[in-house]
Every structure is written in structure tokens, then in C-alpha cells.
Amino acid sequence: MFIGIIEELGKIKVVQKKSGNTDITIEGRSTIEGADIGDSISVNGTCLTVTEIKKDLFRVDVSPETLRSTNLGELRIGDRVNLERAARLSDRIGGHIVTGHVDGVGIISEKRTLGDSSFYRIKAPKEVLRYVVLKGSIAIDGISLTITDLTESDFGVVIIPHTSTITTMGFKKVGDKVNIEVDILGKYVERILLYRENKGITMDSLKEYGFIEQING
Numbered sequence: 001m002f003i004g005i006i007e008e009l010g011k012i013k014v015v016q017k018k019s020g021n022t023d024i025t026i027e028g029r030s031t032i033e034g035a036d037i038g039d040s041i042s043v044n045g046t047c048l049t050v051t052e053i054k055k056d057l058f059r060v061d062v063s064p065e066t067l068r069s070t071n072l073g074e075l076r077i078g079d080r081v082n083l084e085r086a087a088r089l090s091d092r093i094g095g096h097i098v099t100g101h102v103d104g105v106g107i108i109s110e111k112r113t114l115g116d117s118s119f120y121r122i123k124a125p126k127e128v129l130r131y132v133v134l135k136g137s138i139a140i141d142g143i144s145l146t147i148t149d150l151t152e153s154d155f156g157v158v159i160i161p162h163t164s165t166i167t168t169m170g171f172k173k174v175g176d177k178v179n180i181e182v183d184i185l186g187k188y189v190e191r192i193l194l195y196r197e198n199k200g201i202t203m204d205s206l207k208e209y210g211f212i213e214q215i216n217g
Contacts, residue, residue: 002042003087004095004137004144006167007031010043010083012075013057022062024075029056031083040100042084044168045142045179046070047100070102071141071177082142082167095144096137102179104128106140109154111174116161120172123154124180131182131190139181143167 007030014025024043031041032053039050041058046066052059067073075081087093106128110121122140124132132138134150140157149156164170172178 001087002047002084002098002100002142003091003093004084004098004139004142006082006084006143008083009166009168010081012077012079012081014059015075015077020064022067022073023051023059024062024072025052025057025059026081026083027056028058028083031085032056032058035085040086042082042086042098042100042142044071044081045098045100045139045181046072046102069105070179071105072179074177080168080171084142096139097184098139098142098144098181099184100142101181103131103182104180106154106178106180108172108174108176108178110156111172114158118159118164118169119148119156120159120169121149121154121156122178122180128180128182129153129155131186133186136186137183139179141168141178142181143169 008028010026010028010031012024013027016023026043035050035053035058037050037053040047041050043060048060048062050058051061062072104125104127106122106124108120109123112119132147132150132155134147136147138145138147143163145157147155148158159169
């Protein structure tokens with residue numbers, strides 16, 4: 001679990017394809033302090049497992065599905081990425097609960113100055129927008145942000161100068177792709193309402209949604 005507070009801007013050092021998967025080596029000095037092989041690190045909001053650590057570098061193994069469903073497949077040597085270590089139970093939750101499981105990829109359709117801050121409009125898939133609410137939380141490339149504008153096809157967020165400086169949002173431009181993870185609480189609410197519409201939990205509903213196996217005979 002993560003909280004969407006970016007700890008460091010990492011840099012892509014090596015991208016190497018191996019039998020379907022892709023090995024990515026990332027420079028991340030403070031992010032790997034105390035890290036071990038097998039630990040989880042959020043890279044642009046995607047939960048990845050550390051497979052090797054060397055000095056200021058760590059390597060992750062990215063599956064074809066992850067490359068397809070996130071913006072990680074577009075990473076090139078020298079690109080910057082947002083890094084966050086998994087949260088400890090004792091940590092302050094300065095952002096919101098982020099799982100590192102990307103729900104979809106959005107496209108920045110507008111970027112403009114808003115006082116000292118920047119406003120970004122992001123076009124998103126319908127299956128993502130169904131969970132988006134005005135003033136709610138959302139993770140963009142792993143950054144915990146508040147939704148300030150919402151339409152049927154996109155949403156807007158405001159990035160303060162500090163966030164622009166310490167994350168990749170400062171480098172983003174119109175047309176760039178971003179990883180989106182919605183607030184998981186919305187998914188739980190939808191699941192509860194689904195059962196309520198079906199008038200409670202029954203043996204048939206448990207079978208239908210895969211909680212128990214169908215019994216033959």
C-alpha cells in the first residue's frame with residue numbers, strides 16, 4: 001500500500017526486454033534506503049517488485065500486461081519517474097490509500113497557469129470516470145491529488161509549485177499519457193450497492209460472483 005506522497009524523482013538507466021518481460025533499472029538514491037529484494041516500490045503509480053539492488057540503482061521486472069495497461073511501456077533511458085516506497089503502518093497518511101494497481105491510462109488535454117499553480121485537464125476512459133467524484137481523491141502517476149473539475153469525458157486537477165518541482169508533473173505536456181488509479185473506497189461502495197440491489201447475499205449471488213464454486217449434482 002502507498003499514500004501517494006512522492007519521495008523522489010528517479011531516472012531510467014536501462015530498459016531491457018527479456019523473453020516477454022522488460023527489465024527496467026532505475027536510479028533512486030533515497031528510495032532504496034533500507035529496501036530489500038522483493039520489496040514493493042511505486043513507479044509512476046505502478047506497484048513493482050524490486051529484483052536487484054546495486055548502490056543507487058534498483059531493477060524491476062515488468063510484465064507485458066503491465067506495459068500494456070500503464071504508461072511504463074513508453075519509458076526511455078533518461079526519463080524521470082515518480083518513486084514511493086510502500087507505506088508503514090505507523091506512517092502518517094498525508095495523501096490517500098493508493099494500491100499501486102493502475103485502473104487506466106489518461107491523456108493530458110489541457111495545461112494552463114492558474115496563479116502560481118498549474119491546472120491540468122485529463123481525458124480518461126469511462127470505466128475510470130465512473131469512480132471519479134468532485135473534490136475526491138485520485139492518483140495520477142502515483143501522486144495523490146484532489147479533483148477540482150469533472151465532466152462526462154475528463155477531469156481536472158491543480159498542481160501546486162512544490163508538486164511540480166518534486167514530481168514528473170512539472171515535465172508533463174498536452175498529449176502525454178498518465179497512469180490513473182481511482183480511490184479504492186468507491187469500488188467497495190459499488191460492490192456493496194450491487195449486493196443491496198440483489199436483495200442481500202444469497203447462495204446464488206455468492207456463486208455468481210465467484211465466492212463459492214458451483215456444486216454439481
